[in-house]
Amino acid sequence: MLAFVLRRLGQAVFVMLAVGLIAFSLFRFVGDPVTFMLGQDATDAQRHEVTRALGLDRPFYVQYASFIGNAVRGEFGLSLRQVQPVSRLLVERLPATLELSLVAALFALAAGIPMGVYTALRPKSWLSHVLLALSLAGVSLPVEGEARSMWFTPRDGGLPERVPLTIDFSSGFYFHREGPGLAFGGRERALEDVAEAAARRLPVLAELPVQSTWWGWYDVSPDWNALVGEAPELSRFLYATGFSGHGFQQAPAVGEHLAELVVGRTPTLDLSPFSADRFAAGAERPEIFVV
Ligand SMILES: Cc1cc2nc3c(=O)[nH]c(=O)nc-3n(C[C@H](O)[C@H](O)[C@H](O)COP(=O)(O)OP(=O)(O)OC[C@H]3O[C@@H](n4cnc5c(N)ncnc54)[C@H](O)[C@@H]3O)c2cc1C
Numbered sequence: 001m002l003a004f005v006l007r008r009l010g011q012a013v014f015v016m017l018a019v020g021l022i023a024f025s026l027f028r029f030v031g032d033p034v035t036f037m038l039g040q041d042a043t044d045a046q047r048h049e050v051t052r053a054l055g056l057d058r059p060f061y062v063q064y065a066s067f068i069g070n071a072v073r074g075e076f077g078l079s080l081r082q083v084q085p086v087s088r089l090l091v092e093r094l095p096a097t098l099e100l101s102l103v104a105a106l107f108a109l110a111a112g113i114p115m116g117v118y119t120a121l122r123p124k125s126w127l128s129h130v131l132l133a134l135s136l137a138g139v140s141l142p143v144e145g146e147a148r149s150m151w152f153t154p155r156d157g158g159l160p161e162r163v164p165l166t167i168d169f170s171s172g173f174y175f176h177r178e179g180p181g182l183a184f185g186g187r188e189r190a191l192e193d194v195a196e197a198a199a200r201r202l203p204v205l206a207e208l209p210v211q212s213t214w215w216g217w218y219d220v221s222p223d224w225n226a227l228v229g230e231a232p233e234l235s236r237f238l239y240a241t242g243f244s245g246h247g248f249q250q251a252p253a254v255g256e257h258l259a260e261l262v263v264g265r266t267p268t269l270d271l272s273p274f275s276a277d278r279f280a281a282g283a284e285r286p287e288i289f290v291v
Pocket of ligand 1: 148149150185216217218219240243245247248250
């Protein structure tokens, strides 16, 4: 028995190390961590210093070995977003995580297991059918992820000081100023696919190097417009999702609206056309200019 447990533990450690190594190697492709930490306005000297201080100039397998060494001692490095020690962030969030998992485990034990056992023992009984239907009840929102990328140049190629967000609606290519350089993107995921429209609309881009990039998921709804409201089928289930790439600019209005729904006040804005019911009612609001 002891040998079995030890063997399984050994296998688990091996799997964790292998998965960790793969994840670690993939992180090199999701954007430049130094830009995440310092922003677009940092000088080359500052970028150099942070790259060296974090050991990011070393091969990734050396970085991984050093990460494992530190992790064994409970040190998980710095969070790229919060620029704080990850161990401190973990400890801060631990109480809420424990509370959530404990309540979820209690629910699973007290309700889920008896229901599961009953439906397994009497799969054909009417109660089993009711229990299975109940387990499927809930709110399902039609949202899918669509990956989108942005790229950043270190210089502006002589463009005016003020470069507003400029969009070519025929191709989806867009650009604007970002610090001393430009930010640009499009509907396509890969730089080579955006490059043609980019060079046509903003020829100076063809001469500028790309300093960094990042990508994220658009939360896309079937008509490319947000889903905002309160679900009729589940008491007090409020939703705000499916922003389809407009979420940042719509955030102030949506935030105010949701706050009003939370406290039960009559909403200032009528956002009922954004209700998720619109698809069932055949009242979609197709977005014409998808970027
Ligand atoms: C490349 C790109 C460019 C964009 N450009 C624009 C633009 O120019 N203008 C614009 O208006 N919008 C733009 N958007 C869209 C905009 O960023 C989003 O619509 C907006 O951020 C959505 O806000 P949100 O709060 O709903 O979700 P998010 O910003 O995605 O926030 C959700 C948060 O929940 C956290 N989370 C997820 N699951 C869990 C969990 N189980 N437990 C705890 N936390 C969890 C996530 O980590 C995240 O922090 C762009 C998006 C992308 C990807």
